[in-house]
Amino acid sequence: MTSPAAKLRQLLARPGIRIMPGCHDAMSARLIEQAGFEMGFMSGFAVSADRVALPDTGLLSYGELVDQGRAICAAVSIPIFGDGDTGFGSALNVKRTVAGYARAGFACIMLEDQIAPKRCGHTQGKAVVGRDEALMRIRAAVDARDAGADILIMARTDARGPAGIDEAIARCQAFRELGADITFLEAPLDVDEMKRYCAEVEGPKMVNMIEAGKTPVLPPAELEAIGYKIAVYPLTLLNVSIRAMREALECIRRGEPAKVLGFEDLKAAVGFPEYYAEEARYKLPQ
Structure with a gap:
C-alpha cells in the first residue's frame, strides 16, 4: 500500500501547480476528496474554530491537533498536510511532534518559526524566534523524518512581517539547505515579493490564498507562472460553513x-x- 507521504511525493513530481483546500474536520476533508482534489490541508486556524470555538493564538495543544488530524486522515485516501504550529517546544518536542503526525496519517507537517504562543499569519501581533532557533526546529524535524518518520517537512517562516522580506527569504534558503521538502514564506505583501521568493529559493514552494488576507489572491495559472508548486486555500470551507x-x-x-x-x-x-x-x-x- 502506498503511504500518504509517497502519494504526496508523486503529486509534487508531476508538472503543474497543486490546489489544496483547507479542512477542519473529517466531514470537510471528505468533501474535499469527493470534489476531486488531490490533497488537503488541516488548518490550525480552522481546527481551533471547529474544536473549541477559539482564535488561532496557540491555544490548542499537540494532543488536540494530532487527535483531530487522526480523524481527518482516516476519513480520506488523499494526502493531508498537518499544521504543526511551532512543534510544541524544544528540539525533542519537535521530533515527537513529527513522529506523532506521521503515525496519525499525515503526508506532510508544517512547522513555523513564530514565538510561542503562535498566531494566524495574517493577524496582528506576530513575532518570530531568532534564526538559529528557527533552524534548530527544522533540523530536528528533518532528523525525525530521516530516522524513519514517513512524512514530508514543510518549513514555514513568518519573518516577513517582523523582520522583513530579506530575512524571510534567507530563512527559507537555510531551511532548504537543512533538507526541508517544501518551504512556505507566509504573507508576502505583493506580487514582486512573491516573485522574488520564488526566484531566490529553490524547491517546491507553497502560497497561502486567504480571502482578504495580506497576500494578493491570484488565479492558479498566475501563481504557477510565478513559481509556486502548491496553492492552499486554508479558510474557505470554514468561512462559507459559518456563513x-x-x-x-x-x-x-x-x-x-x-x-x-x-x-x-x-x-x-x-x-x-x-x-x-x-x-x-x-x-x-x-
Whole structure:
C-alpha cells in the first residue's frame, strides 16, 4: 500500500501547480476528496474554530491537533498536510511532534518559526524566534523524518512581517539547505515579493490564498507562472460553513425554510449508501 507521504511525493513530481483546500474536520476533508482534489490541508486556524470555538493564538495543544488530524486522515485516501504550529517546544518536542503526525496519517507537517504562543499569519501581533532557533526546529524535524518518520517537512517562516522580506527569504534558503521538502514564506505583501521568493529559493514552494488576507489572491495559472508548486486555500470551507449556518439559523428564527440538501443527498454525503452495502454483506439469513 502506498503511504500518504509517497502519494504526496508523486503529486509534487508531476508538472503543474497543486490546489489544496483547507479542512477542519473529517466531514470537510471528505468533501474535499469527493470534489476531486488531490490533497488537503488541516488548518490550525480552522481546527481551533471547529474544536473549541477559539482564535488561532496557540491555544490548542499537540494532543488536540494530532487527535483531530487522526480523524481527518482516516476519513480520506488523499494526502493531508498537518499544521504543526511551532512543534510544541524544544528540539525533542519537535521530533515527537513529527513522529506523532506521521503515525496519525499525515503526508506532510508544517512547522513555523513564530514565538510561542503562535498566531494566524495574517493577524496582528506576530513575532518570530531568532534564526538559529528557527533552524534548530527544522533540523530536528528533518532528523525525525530521516530516522524513519514517513512524512514530508514543510518549513514555514513568518519573518516577513517582523523582520522583513530579506530575512524571510534567507530563512527559507537555510531551511532548504537543512533538507526541508517544501518551504512556505507566509504573507508576502505583493506580487514582486512573491516573485522574488520564488526566484531566490529553490524547491517546491507553497502560497497561502486567504480571502482578504495580506497576500494578493491570484488565479492558479498566475501563481504557477510565478513559481509556486502548491496553492492552499486554508479558510474557505470554514468561512462559507459559518456563513451558511448563520443564514440557516436566521431562517429558523424567522420561521422560514432554510436552503438545505435533500435528505438523500445528506445521507449520501455522510456515507449511508456505503454503510448499507457493507451491512448487507454480513446480513444473516432470515
